[in-house]
Amino acid sequence: xxxxxxxxxxxxxxxxxxxxxxxxxxxxxxxxxxxxxxxxxxxxxxxxxxxxxxxxxxxxxxxxxxxxxxxxxxxxxxxxxxxxxxxxxxxxxxxxxxxxxxxxxxxxxxxxxxxxxxxxxxxxxxxxxxxxxxxxxxxxxxxxxxxxxxxxxxxxxxxxxxxxxxxxxxxxxxxxxx
Amino acid sequence: xxxxxxxxxxxxxxxxxxxxxxxxxxxxxxxxxxxxxxxxxxxxxxxxxxxxxxxxxxxxxxxxxxxxxxxxxxxxxxxxxxxxxxxxxxxxxxxxxxxxxxxxxxxxxxxxxxxxxxxxxxxxxxxxxxxxxxxxxxxxxxxxxxxxxxxxxxxxxxxxxxxxxxxxxxxxxxxxxxxxxxxxxxxxxxxxxxxxxxxxxxxxxxxxxxxxxxxxxxxxxxxxxxxxxxxxxxxxxxxxxxxxxxxxxxxxxxxxxxxxxxxxxxxxxxxxxxxxxxxxxxxxxxxxxxxxxxxxxxxxxxxxxxxxxxxxxxxxxxxxxxxxxxxxx
Ligand SMILES: Cc1cc2nc3c(=O)[nH]c(=O)nc-3n(C[C@H](O)[C@H](O)[C@H](O)COP(=O)(O)OP(=O)(O)OC[C@H]3O[C@@H](n4cnc5c(N)ncnc54)[C@H](O)[C@@H]3O)c2cc1C
Ligand code: SF4
Ligand code: FES
Ligand code: FES
Numbered sequence: 001x002x003x004x005x006x007x008x009x010x011x012x013x014x015x016x017x018x019x020x021x022x023x024x025x026x027x028x029x030x031x032x033x034x035x036x037x038x039x040x041x042x043x044x045x046x047x048x049x050x051x052x053x054x055x056x057x058x059x060x061x062x063x064x065x066x067x068x069x070x071x072x073x074x075x076x077x078x079x080x081x082x083x084x085x086x087x088x089x090x091x092x093x094x095x096x097x098x099x100x101x102x103x104x105x106x107x108x109x110x111x112x113x114x115x116x117x118x119x120x121x122x123x124x125x126x127x128x129x130x131x132x133x134x135x136x137x138x139x140x141x142x143x144x145x146x147x148x149x150x151x152x153x154x155x156x157x158x159x160x161x162x163x164x165x166x167x168x169x170x171x172x173x174x175x176x177x178x
Numbered sequence: 179x180x181x182x183x184x185x186x187x188x189x190x191x192x193x194x195x196x197x198x199x200x201x202x203x204x205x206x207x208x209x210x211x212x213x214x215x216x217x218x219x220x221x222x223x224x225x226x227x228x229x230x231x232x233x234x235x236x237x238x239x240x241x242x243x244x245x246x247x248x249x250x251x252x253x254x255x256x257x258x259x260x261x262x263x264x265x266x267x268x269x270x271x272x273x274x275x276x277x278x279x280x281x282x283x284x285x286x287x288x289x290x291x292x293x294x295x296x297x298x299x300x301x302x303x304x305x306x307x308x309x310x311x312x313x314x315x316x317x318x319x320x321x322x323x324x325x326x327x328x329x330x331x332x333x334x335x336x337x338x339x340x341x342x343x344x345x346x347x348x349x350x351x352x353x354x355x356x357x358x359x360x361x362x363x364x365x366x367x368x369x370x371x372x373x374x375x376x377x378x379x380x381x382x383x384x385x386x387x388x389x390x391x392x393x394x395x396x397x398x399x400x401x402x403x404x405x406x407x408x409x410x411x412x413x414x415x416x417x418x419x420x421x422x423x424x425x426x427x428x429x430x431x432x433x434x435x436x437x438x439x440x441x442x443x444x445x446x447x448x449x450x451x452x453x454x455x456x457x458x459x460x461x462x463x464x465x466x467x468x469x470x471x472x473x474x475x476x477x478x479x480x481x482x483x484x485x486x487x488x489x490x491x492x493x494x495x496x497x498x499x500x501x502x503x504x505x506x507x
Contacts, residue, residue: 021184038184038226041213062214065279074253074282080213081283082206084184085228128279135278149414150277 025086027052028096034083042086043067043078046093054094054123058152065151068124068131069093075131094123097130105168106130113164117155125151129165138169179216186228190389194359196227199387205229207249208283210276211292219302220293220310234287234391237261242397245355248287248390252343253278255286264397267423270406271346271441277415287390290344290354290370291382294337295325295417308334309378316378323483325417327374328491330445331479335378337445339371344447346406346423349439352395358388367393371446381446402427407498408441409490418442420491422498426462433457433503440474443491450474453495462503464496471495 022035027050034049043060046052046069058066060079067078070092097104106126109115116122128151132138137147144162153161187193197203202224206212215221234247237258244260255261256272276284298304298317306315318326318336327338344367352367371382384390398404404425410416421441427434436457438450453474460466471492478488500507 038182039179061217062210062280065277068279075279076283077210077279080209082184082209082213082226082228084186085206085209085230087186131278146414147278150279 021084023083023087025088026090028092036083038082038084040083041079042069042071042081042083042091045083046078046091052093052095056120056123058121058124063152064121064124065128066121066124068127068151070127070131073134075128092127094127097126104130105171106133106164109164109168110161113160113167114157115160115164116153116157121151121153121155121157125153125161129161129168132165133169138165141166144169179219180222180224182216182223183225184228185225186231188231190232190234190357190391193227193229193232193389194357194387196225197387197389199359199385200225201386203227203387205389207285207288208251208280210280210284211288215293215300218300220300229389230285232389234389240394244395244397246286246393246395248392249285252276252281252284252286252289255343256281260397264400265346265350265395265404267346267349267404267406267425268343268395271342271408271421271423274406274408275342286343286393289341290347290367290390290393291384292339292341293381295340296337297325299337309337312377312379319481323481325419326481326484327443327445328478328480328484328487329440329443329448329475330373332374332376332378333479334376335374335445336479336481336484337374337378338442339381339444339446340417340442341447342406342408342418342421342441345421345439345441347393347395347439348447348449349423349425349437350395350398351437352393354384354390355392355394356384356388357391358385362391364394367447368449374445378445398425399427401429402435403502403504404437405498405502407494407501409494420487420494422491422495424495424498424502426457426499426502428462428503431461433460433462436470438470438474438495440491440495443475443478443487450495452476457499462499462505464500464505464507467496467499468492470499 020037024033056066058064062080069078185196204223206226206228235249236247238245252272306317326336348367354365406423408418408421418441423439425437436454440448453470456470456473
């Protein structure tokens with residue numbers, strides 16, 4: 001797919017003389033170069049400029065975890081990260097988890113355990129859960145709950161989310177061939 | 179959000195030059211306070227100086243202290259083996275704060291400079307806020323308040339400094355290293371912050387445009403036991419109603435040294451020196467803990483919504499003194 005990012009027009013209350021920036025980074029293994037207004041967050045760049053709408057915008061204020069992605073392998077919030085700060089970084093989104101056309105083991109476990117209802121928080125939950133296992137923090141249900149607390153679920157699918165993560169952890173983690 | 183110019187210097191001199199003390203310029207570290215408040219329209223810088231590529235990262239041992247680069251993240255500091263073994267109160271305060279995602283972004287320098295969560299401050303639609311608009315009044319003193327401070331406050335502002343780790347660091351006599359156009363200096367954290375007083379917009383002694391480069395944390399003696407207790411409305415991912423960072427050195431049934439920081443109560447991360455005084459050279463036990471707790475909240479100033487914090491702060495401190503000293507409650 002070819003996609004030409006558009007630079008949004010400057011808002012009427014702009015500080016004068018401000019230009020946009022061009023950010024070169026990697027998204028799901030593919031090098032990207034995106035020109036945008038300096039205000040554009042990683043979240044808006046992914047969704048609106050790169051057409052990767054799997055990453056969700058819940059609160060846009062760092063409170064809900066729906067926008068969780070990995071930057072250089074660590075889980076962070078895309079809504080409080082400026083696109084410009086991603087220069088040279090490697091970003092992984094929910095679209096980048098599948099391998100050889102197969103869903104990621106964590107995605108399969110969420111399906112198996114019904115780890116969602118409306119599904120809006122799910123991409124963030126899964127990105128967080130994959131990082132959780134890499135951090136080796138899924139040893140007990142209590143730990144899973146504590147270290148997943150940055151991902152809110154308005155449908156309260158929490159018990160099934162914990163079950164899905166526990167399942168993947170018990171099968172040998174995210175790198176196991178499930 | 180208003181537009182801004184974005185610059186990304188690679189070393190400290192370039193960062194200082196890019197900022198140049200300009201009132202319309204701000205530094206950007208993890209962005210979890212800075213961008214959040216820009217989205218709310220509370221902060222409107224014309225230029226953001228991204229400092230995340232400066233060489234101010236990492237944790238080094240220097241004599242009996244740890245020198246923590248200002249860009250070290252909360253998660254990185256919590257995972258440090260020395261912090262785990264020798265500074266449990268710091269580790270616990272870090273891991274009980276925010277969420278993993280936020281802690282992967284948030285830096286130690288930024289954490290010390292995080293702004294209050296007062297909801298009137300964060301809402302430019304509220305006219306009366308002396309901190310945001312000096313001289314405009316204080317909506318929290320007259321309106322509903324709860325997540326506000328009771329110590330070091332004035333009728334002009336009851337905003338809370340909501341950092342957890344700063345409470346542990348102030349108890350440990352951590353030192354902030356600063357670099358500015360005039361050169362470097364270092365400031366004890368106990369002298370870094372300013373109480374609300376008559377000018378609530380002034381929160382610390384860092385000059386505009388100065389950079390925090392590192393935080394130096396003295397290690398506790400091997401014999402000292404410590405920990406952090408955070409009391410909050412939900413079990414995880416919530417700011418403190420009250421909290422207590424406690425370090426006790428107990429020898430032959432007597433408290434030789436006590437360090438106490440209180441969270442959820444102060445306009446600045448609160449060092450409870452009066453409580454430490456009560457405990458020093460006393461035998462640990464419920465009566466002396468209660469006496470220390472009374473001393474800790476002397477001078478509290480409350481509004482109806484924050485009255486509960488006086489008793490809650492005392493109980494939080496007594497509970498944590500009991501836990502750390504391992505005496506029967
Ligand atoms: C939803 C949510 C929940 C939270 N929960 C908690 C909690 O439970 N406990 C807790 O303690 N905190 C909590 N926080 C606050 C969080 O810890 C802070 O926002 C964070 O530590 C700030 O660090 P940062 O690197 O993101 O700073 P930034 O947002 O980048 O910067 C903060 C301020 O410091 C300035 N600055 C940053 N670094 C430097 C430096 N080196 N030198 C000079 N100036 C500098 C910036 O200009 C800015 O004014 C929470 C935040 C959110 C959004
Ligand atoms: S408490 Fe302080 S920050 Fe909050 S409204 Fe009053 S003056 Fe503003
Ligand atoms: S959208 Fe980023 S945390 Fe809610
Ligand atoms: S499944 Fe609906 S918000 Fe989580």
